[in-house]
Amino acid sequence: MKQHIISVLVENKAGVLARVAGLFSRRGFNIESLAVGTCETPGMSRITIVVIGDDMHIEQVKKQLNKLIDVIKITDITEKEHVERELAMIKVHAEPGSQRSEVMQIAGIFRAKIIDVGAQTLVLEITGDSEKIFAMESLLRPYGVLELVRTGRVALQRGSSGSALRQ
Amino acid sequence: MKTGAAILIESLKEEGVEIIFGYPGGAVLPIYDELYDAELTHILVRHEQAAVHAADGYARASGRVGVCLSTSGPGACNLISGIATANMDSVPIVALTGQVPTGMLGNDAFQESDITGITLPITKHNYLVKDARDIKMTVKAAFYIAGTGRNGPVLIDLPKDVLTAKVAAEEVLSGEPELRGYKPTLKGHSKQIKKALELIYNAKKPVIYAGGGVIAAGASEEMVRLAELFCLPVTTTLMGLGAIPAVHPLNLGMLGMHGTEYANYAVSESDLLIAIGARFDDRVTGKLSHFATHAKIIHIDIDPAEIGKNVNPDVPIVGDAKSVLADMICLAEKKGCISEPWLEQVKLWRKNHPLRVVNDGKVHPQNIIRKLSELLDGGGIIVSEVGQNQMWTAQHYGFKKPRQWISSGGLGTMGYGFPAAIGAWFAKPDETVVVIAGDGSFQMNIQELATVAQYKVPVKIVILNNMYLGMVRQWQELFYDRRYSYTELPSVDFVGIAKAYGIQGMRVDSVDQIDEALRTALDYDGPYLLDFQIERGENVYPMVPAGAAISEMIGKHNHNGGSDT
Numbered sequence: 001m002k003q004h005i006i007s008v009l010v011e012n013k014a015g016v017l018a019r020v021a022g023l024f025s026r027r028g029f030n031i032e033s034l035a036v037g038t039c040e041t042p043g044m045s046r047i048t049i050v051v052i053g054d055d056m057h058i059e060q061v062k063k064q065l066n067k068l069i070d071v072i073k074i075t076d077i078t079e080k081e082h083v084e085r086e087l088a089m090i091k092v093h094a095e096p097g098s099q100r101s102e103v104m105q106i107a108g109i110f111r112a113k114i115i116d117v118g119a120q121t122l123v124l125e126i127t128g129d130s131e132k133i134f135a136m137e138s139l140l141r142p143y144g145v146l147e148l149v150r151t152g153r154v155a156l157q158r159g160s161s162g163s164a165l166r167q
Numbered sequence: 168m169k170t171g172a173a174i175l176i177e178s179l180k181e182e183g184v185e186i187i188f189g190y191p192g193g194a195v196l197p198i199y200d201e202l203y204d205a206e207l208t209h210i211l212v213r214h215e216q217a218a219v220h221a222a223d224g225y226a227r228a229s230g231r232v233g234v235c236l237s238t239s240g241p242g243a244c245n246l247i248s249g250i251a252t253a254n255m256d257s258v259p260i261v262a263l264t265g266q267v268p269t270g271m272l273g274n275d276a277f278q279e280s281d282i283t284g285i286t287l288p289i290t291k292h293n294y295l296v297k298d299a300r301d302i303k304m305t306v307k308a309a310f311y312i313a314g315t316g317r318n319g320p321v322l323i324d325l326p327k328d329v330l331t332a333k334v335a336a337e338e339v340l341s342g343e344p345e346l347r348g349y350k351p352t353l354k355g356h357s358k359q360i361k362k363a364l365e366l367i368y369n370a371k372k373p374v375i376y377a378g379g380g381v382i383a384a385g386a387s388e389e390m391v392r393l394a395e396l397f398c399l400p401v402t403t404t405l406m407g408l409g410a411i412p413a414v415h416p417l418n419l420g421m422l423g424m425h426g427t428e429y430a431n432y433a434v435s436e437s438d439l440l441i442a443i444g445a446r447f448d449d450r451v452t453g454k455l456s457h458f459a460t461h462a463k464i465i466h467i468d469i470d471p472a473e474i475g476k477n478v479n480p481d482v483p484i485v486g487d488a489k490s491v492l493a494d495m496i497c498l499a500e501k502k503g504c505i506s507e508p509w510l511e512q513v514k515l516w517r518k519n520h521p522l523r524v525v526n527d528g529k530v531h532p533q534n535i536i537r538k539l540s541e542l543l544d545g546g547g548i549i550v551s552e553v554g555q556n557q558m559w560t561a562q563h564y565g566f567k568k569p570r571q572w573i574s575s576g577g578l579g580t581m582g583y584g585f586p587a588a589i590g591a592w593f594a595k596p597d598e599t600v601v602v603i604a605g606d607g608s609f610q611m612n613i614q615e616l617a618t619v620a621q622y623k624v625p626v627k628i629v630i631l632n633n634m635y636l637g638m639v640r641q642w643q644e645l646f647y648d649r650r651y652s653y654t655e656l657p658s659v660d661f662v663g664i665a666k667a668y669g670i671q672g673m674r675v676d677s678v679d680q681i682d683e684a685l686r687t688a689l690d691y692d693g694p695y696l697l698d699f700q701i702e703r704g705e706n707v708y709p710m711v712p713a714g715a716a717i718s719e720m721i722g723k724h725n726h727n728g729g730s731d732t
């Protein structure tokens with residue numbers, strides 16, 4: 001069992017996400033993370049799925065994904081050189097005064113942005129790999145993390161050998 | 168200006184559709200109004216499940232795409248078992264469903280169901296059409312997807328306002344649908360094909376294992392030619408019956424749970440298994456780790472996802488079986504039998520371990536099937552229900568050709584056979600169509616007697632009546648200590664029921680009536696029902712218990728005794 005990062009290029013149509021996600025749930029896979037958005041080609045979207053499973057099962061899922069009419073291309077980038085990012089927003093309890101400046105210091109170290117300031121709260125925006133987000137979250141925990149939201153991981157292969165269409 | 172419904176009918180005609188099996192309702196009234204004077208045959212079934220099974224039977228008999236139509240909500244939901252059946256057996260059908268108007272979608276409106284959501288895992292693809300201008304393109308895409316690559320069911324959901332919307336002719340989108348993500352591989356890789364041939368040249372104990380894919384691809388001729396070229400014994404799955412004539416000297420019949428002893432021995436002993444359009448289903452392989460353990464495996468399939476799913480092949484070939492086999496024959500360098508001793512061995516098994524039938528003066532189902540096969544000279548279209556009746560027919564009917572045998576293999580859907588037989592007859596009205604049913608299965612879509620009567624569909628209904636859910640009773644006998652929990656069915660006057668629908672019938676109690684009864688039914692100009700009172704405790708043998716190796720069959724020496732295992 002290991003983590004796989006699968007990048008799926010799909011038609012940008014209603015219901016496609018349900019088709020893709022459905023294939024994983026049917027086989028009892030837990031999706032670790034899933035991120036979708038439009039991509040470089042109009043009319044297409046790229047889905048990045050992080051899933052844990054043994055190689056044979058993942059191979060089957062990839063083949064099954066390929067059978068979906070709206071799936072254009074699948075790349076398993078786990079073993080390929082790639083860059084990976086995730087964005088998180090964290091609303092943390094921060095009373096004006098020393099507490100707030102400590103939180104701002106932590107934000108500075110992690111190169112996080114402060115995107116909202118409330119009477120007793122700050123909202124931080126952080127991008128990075130999962131470990132970085134996790135590390136910052138644990139540092140902020142003692143102050144009181146009120147809400148946290150993550151986009152899910154997105155990944156791209158490095159260099160010129162992209163996963164884009166080559167037809 | 169044309170309505171969406173009119174565009175739909177026009178598009179169906181453009182796809183060559185001649186017949187639709189359906190059942191009306193509020194959401195599809197615009198379509199039914201168009202059908203009222205369209206030059207398109209619509210067959211009114213008595214249950215939507217029958218509509219989809221009939222479309223499926225039509226598709227299997229003809230090789231064309233079958234079409235069914237239902238209303239929204241309950242109508243659409245009644246299609247589910249049939250769509251799943253077609254999906255499991257890779258049958259090309261297009262299911263048209265009505266839907267509530269787009270403005271009400273998702274509101275739990277009257278007779279609404281999210282049918283595209285519900286059928287997501289059991290269709291090859293599905294569509295919810297939101298704009299009447301898209302209907303034509305959607306229909307075109309649906310037929311293309313259903314009938315190419317690995318065939319399968321496609322559903323089109325049509326909201327009522329889309330059906331009534333008026334569109335100017337020039338606004339209707341037309342041309343070729345853009346399907347960037349759908350490009351089935353038809354041609355096999357020539358390097359892999361050469362590798363496969365090398366394995367064949369060097370094999371000492373080769374066996375071809377042919378599935379429904381051979382029939383779907385129209386590749387039977389090529390398969391038989393390849394077999395003859397090298398003298399390769401051929402065993403088929405339930406779905407592959409008819410791919411090679413029953414009487415062909417290389418034919419070993421069916422393998423697997425209720426396969427012949429000789430097919431199962433041959434596969435177990437083989438050193439090369441050539442799987443063609445077959446998917447290593449668990450009913451075929453038995454315990455997977457004990458399946459064909461000495462064999463190298465060549466796997467030819469149009470669906471890449473089938474390759475490596477259950478068994479890792481030595482030579483995988485993705486492609487259309489007809490094209491791949493034609494290439495193999497073309498590229499073959501060596502010719503002639505590659506292994507005479509193996510053929511001798513196989514022949515010996517076949518001689519020593521035949522499927523047995525007894526002639527003890529009692530009404531045995533095996534004898535009925537054999538008699539039918541004899542009277543029809545292995546011809547006709549034979550449709551089965553599910554259970555023992557299905558297995559006896561598969562074992563004992565002498566199929567000659569592909570598309571002659573129609574049965575729910577993958578899903579094993581009771582109630583499939585009778586409506587599928589109706590669909591098959593509409594595809595091949597010149598053929599004798601016989602449905603072989605259990606008394607349990609027949610009662611699952613018995614209301615279709617009305618359809619048969621209304622349209623004078625001359626199907627011959629052969630009920631093998633054991634007053635049990637026989638196959639389940641067999642499992643209870645063998646594996647649940649004969650505790651026959653809820654599998655006994657009370658006696659039913661099937662002939663009386665047929666008569667009530669205006670259909671002729673006859674009850675058969677004794678062995679000397681079998682021949683005469685079958686002849687009467689076959690000669691009769693119209694539908695005919697035969698209710699055979701068979702030996703109640705009869706079992707299907709041989710049998711591989713679930714989870715055992717296929718060489719470990721039970722009931723080998725007394726195939727008709729019932730409980731001597």
Ligand SMILES: Cc1ncc(C[n+]2csc(CCOP(=O)(O)OP(=O)(O)O)c2C)c(N)n1
Nearest residue numbers: 554555556579581605606607608636637638
């Ligand atoms: C819709 C459906 N329900 C239940 C089953 C489980 N099942 C498989 S065989 C069988 C018994 C079939 O009995 P019958 O039709 O009388 O045929 P027989 O086995 O006696 O020939 C049952 C209940 C099924 N295959 N399909």
